[in-house]
Amino acid sequence: MDFRDSPDEAAFRADLRAWLAAELPDDWADREPHVGRWDFAAAKRWTRALFDAGYAGLTWPKEYGGAGLSPNHQAIYLEETARVDAPDHVGVIGLGMAGPTIIAHGTPEQKAAHLRGILSGDTIFCQGFSEPGSGSDLASVRTRAERDGADFVVNGQKVWSSYAHVADFCILLTRSEAGSQKHRGLTYLLVDMHTPGVEVRPLRQITGDPEFNEVFFTDVRVPVSSVVGEVGGGWQVAMTTLLHERGTLGFALTARLEALFGRLVTTARKTGAATDPLVRDRIADLYVDLQGLRFTNYRALTALVRTGVPGPEGSVAKLHWSEANQRLTALAVELLGPEGQLSGEGGFWGGYWQYQQLRSRGNTIEAGTSEILRNIVAERVLGLPRSR
Amino acid sequence: MDFAFSEEQDMLRAAAKDWLADRYPADRVAALADGDGRDPGVWRELTELGWLDPELDLLELAVLAEEAGYALLPAPWFSSVALAAPVLGGPPAVPPTLAWIDDAAGSLREAAGTVAVRCDHAVDGCRLTGVKRAVPDAAYAEAAVVVAQDHDRVALYRVELAAHPETVHPLTVVDGTRRIGELRLDGTPAERLDVDPGPALAAVRRRALALLACEAAGVAQRALDLAVEHARSRTQFDRPIGSYQGVSHRLADAYTALALARSLAYRAAWCVATDDPAAEEAVSSAAVAAARASVGGCESAIQALGGIGFTWDHPLHRYYKRAQWIAAFDGSPSRHRADLAALILG
Numbered sequence: 251m252d253f254r255d256s257p258d259e260a261a262f263r264a265d266l267r268a269w270l271a272a273e274l275p276d277d278w279a280d281r282e283p284h285v286g287r288w289d290f291a292a293a294k295r296w297t298r299a300l301f302d303a304g305y306a307g308l309t310w311p312k313e314y315g316g317a318g319l320s321p322n323h324q325a326i327y328l329e330e331t332a333r334v335d336a337p338d339h340v341g342v343i344g345l346g347m348a349g350p351t352i353i354a355h356g357t358p359e360q361k362a363a364h365l366r367g368i369l370s371g372d373t374i375f376c377q378g379f380s381e382p383g384s385g386s387d388l389a390s391v392r393t394r395a396e397r398d399g400a401d402f403v404v405n406g407q408k409v410w411s412s413y414a415h416v417a418d419f420c421i422l423l424t425r426s427e428a429g430s431q432k433h434r435g436l437t438y439l440l441v442d443m444h445t446p447g448v449e450v451r452p453l454r455q456i457t458g459d460p461e462f463n464e465v466f467f468t469d470v471r472v473p474v475s476s477v478v479g480e481v482g483g484g485w486q487v488a489m490t491t492l493l494h495e496r497g498t499l500g501f502a503l504t505a506r507l508e509a510l511f512g513r514l515v516t517t518a519r520k521t522g523a524a525t526d527p528l529v530r531d532r533i534a535d536l537y538v539d540l541q542g543l544r545f546t547n548y549r550a551l552t553a554l555v556r557t558g559v560p561g562p563e564g565s566v567a568k569l570h571w572s573e574a575n576q577r578l579t580a581l582a583v584e585l586l587g588p589e590g591q592l593s594g595e596g597g598f599w600g601g602y603w604q605y606q607q608l609r610s611r612g613n614t615i616e617a618g619t620s621e622i623l624r625n626i627v628a629e630r631v632l633g634l635p636r637s638r
Numbered sequence: 639m640d641f642a643f644s645e646e647q648d649m650l651r652a653a654a655k656d657w658l659a660d661r662y663p664a665d666r667v668a669a670l671a672d673g674d675g676r677d678p679g680v681w682r683e684l685t686e687l688g689w690l691d692p693e694l695d696l697l698e699l700a701v702l703a704e705e706a707g708y709a710l711l712p713a714p715w716f717s718s719v720a721l722a723a724p725v726l727g728g729p730p731a732v733p734p735t736l737a738w739i740d741d742a743a744g745s746l747r748e749a750a751g752t753v754a755v756r757c758d759h760a761v762d763g764c765r766l767t768g769v770k771r772a773v774p775d776a777a778y779a780e781a782a783v784v785v786a787q788d789h790d791r792v793a794l795y796r797v798e799l800a801a802h803p804e805t806v807h808p809l810t811v812v813d814g815t816r817r818i819g820e821l822r823l824d825g826t827p828a829e830r831l832d833v834d835p836g837p838a839l840a841a842v843r844r845r846a847l848a849l850l851a852c853e854a855a856g857v858a859q860r861a862l863d864l865a866v867e868h869a870r871s872r873t874q875f876d877r878p879i880g881s882y883q884g885v886s887h888r889l890a891d892a893y894t895a896l897a898l899a900r901s902l903a904y905r906a907a908w909c910v911a912t913d914d915p916a917a918e919e920a921v922s923s924a925a926v927a928a929a930r931a932s933v934g935g936c937e938s939a940i941q942a943l944g945g946i947g948f949t950w951d952h953p954l955h956r957y958y959k960r961a962q963w964i965a966a967f968d969g970s971p972s973r974h975r976a977d978l979a980a981l982i983l984g
């Protein structure tokens with residue numbers, strides 16, 4: 251047990267700090283926090299800089315354009331970038347889900363076609379899993395993929411697809427065997443979003459942002475070479491995606507929570523609430539949540555580095571983070587009092603907390619609802635009988 | 639970054655687990671807790687097993703503390719290795735404890751400032767007078783380190799309890815496996831220890847909180863195991879009750895709280911062991927999370943067991959009471975949060 255950086259990790263951290271200091275504008279640290287989502291074009295430029303400096307895909311194998319480093323380096327990257335509130339890599343879904351899935355199950359051609367573009371930010375992926383009739387019960391998806399010569403013809407509707415309005419490709423879960431039930435007969439496709447018959451309709455979220463979308467597929471022809479894994483074996487491939495979505499996300503989320511906690515402290519000082527014993531108690535309580543998450547992530551990380559599989563304790567990261575994030579942002583808004591009703595001009599930090607607080611309500615729904623995650627902990631970790 | 643125990647530490651854990659399971663099955667713990675609480679011979683056994691070896695570092699003690707919590711070890715081990723032995727130095731020949739609470743001092747920090755028990759100087763040495771309260775394992779210990787006032791400052795003294803049994807007053811307690819009692823000192827002879835009380839008590843506090851957080855993780859794990867076992871086997875409405883989310887989700891939350899608390903407990907032990915600058919924050923964070931996981935975890939387990947969980951016969955209540963003992967040690971979770979707030983907000 252040793253929580254200090256190894257010499258190699260310390261050097262990586264120092265280099266990264268220096269790089270971030272050089273790349274970010276001089277007044278970056280003094281500016282007010284950014285409200286809402288990053289501008290897409292700016293995020294793409296930042297991603298390109300990350301890529302050119304070798305900071306995109308730190309844990310990806312070198313042969314696919316990654317840096318071939320350990321998860322510890324990735325954790326350092328996430329901590330350091332969150333610490334200075336650097337923008338995120340633009341390809342959240344590509345980098346975190348589609349890419350790892352292609353690395354695990356993709357053909358050499360698929361790897362050659364997609365991985366480098368994901369890292370550089372040139373290829374944006376979206377995730378087409380949820381449907382109007384299939385949310386938590388993902389295995390009930392009905393979007394059809396019918397074989398016709400060298401193609402699959404896709405018909406159906408997906409919903410809540412984040413970034414679909416800017417995406418180049420979609421990881422799409424389809425039913426390729428008519429009449430098949432549940433996990434059987436599903437096929438996982440990489441669909442070019444510019445193919446005729448793909449229609450994206452943005453949906454406005456609780457924050458006002460159109461971040462997720464409905465996607466309609468009408469006779470969309472997808473070449474058979476775009477199947478990831480086996481035809482009919484899409485469920486296993488989708489599970490790899492979800493594992494990465496929920497598992498490796500923990501660190502990024504906790505690092506961001508830490509940055510938010512720092513801003514909560516600043517807000518408490520600025521509003522005068524920092525001397526209120528009740529507020530102090532709640533801030534300390536949130537701090538314990540944050541520290542608990544941080545060190546539980548480290549524990550899962552060491553298990554991953556040592557054994558190749560994350561420890562069971564990692565399964566609680568997203569579950570607990572989402573609820574801690576909701577408590578933290580709600581407290582911040584509460585500290586603003588009536589001013590908390592101003593979400594733009596004249597509002598504290600231009601409505602930063604109001605946006606964060608509203609956005610946080612999605613955290614317990616996206617990437618597996620908290621109820622589903624509790625089912626998973628109960629059934630897979632504790633070994634309790636299935637609830638359904 | 640490396641957050642795992644070493645192979646040797648894992649072996650130590652496995653050996654401790656085996657010995658505890660063999661030595662202290664639930665009915666034996668119950669008999670001791672409901673009897674006079676004393677298990678003659680265990681001190682010698684612990685010495686032979688190396689549990690009292692002053693060479694053990696805090697991470698090794700952390701491993702033992704967690705397993706001791708899981709088995710509810712009813713021996714004066716904690717009061718020795720966490721509270722008294724570090725002050726006395728060397729391997730303890732007889733079970734020692736620490737007495738710090740009295741009318742003027744409610745916590746270890748306060749005890750480093752002023753206490754009510756006073757030291758008088760007689761021709762033949764020091765004599766202590768006054769009442770020390772909430773002394774862990776008072777009735778078990780044969781020696782005590784007592785914090786007493788010597789004019790304008792406090793000092794630490796050793797009192798031979800075995801030679802002065804009249805000073806020891808066992809009291810009726812909640813946790814029968816780790817009893818607290820009173821020392822009623824009345825001109826009791828004592829030997830002054832050559833240690834600086836301020837740093838010594840601060841070190842005891844950090845060490846005790848780190849080890850208790852590990853012990854709490856063991857307690858919470860046992861409660862969760864008992865609850866899961868029951869939820870799998872007990873059937874109502876033709877289904878195992880663990881298939882109802884009202885039951886399973888609460889246990890999933892108990893698991894989550896335990897995962898977080900365990901991480902913070904280990905980290906606290908490491909910070910204290912290495913004298914890390916974050917040690918104060920680490921023990922406070924660990925104490926808050928430990929109380930939540932162990933007291934809350936036992937409460938969830940009691941609920942999952944239904945009527946049987948409410949009985950004296952079922953072992954669960956003994957874990958609950960130990961969890962409450964831990965949460966009450968030297969303060970309370972809200973006290974620890976106030977300490978954290980002071981570190982974060984000034």
Ligand SMILES: Cc1cc2nc3c(=O)[nH]c(=O)nc-3n(C[C@H](O)[C@H](O)[C@H](O)COP(=O)(O)OP(=O)(O)OC[C@H]3O[C@@H](n4cnc5c(N)ncnc54)[C@H](O)[C@@H]3O)c2cc1C
Binds near residue numbers: 379617638
């Ligand atoms: C911000 C955001 C971004 C998203 N991005 C994407 C994306 O990019 N791609 C994508 O495919 N999807 C995306 N989703 C969709 C998300 O995965 C689904 O919303 C989620 O899986 C829940 O499905 P649902 O909305 O149909 O709710 P339902 O499954 O209908 O659930 C409704 C409620 O019932 C509960 N419930 C359902 N089943 C059970 C059960 N067995 N036990 C207990 N309770 C249960 C749920 O927990 C929930 O509280 C996103 C969602 C959000 C909020």
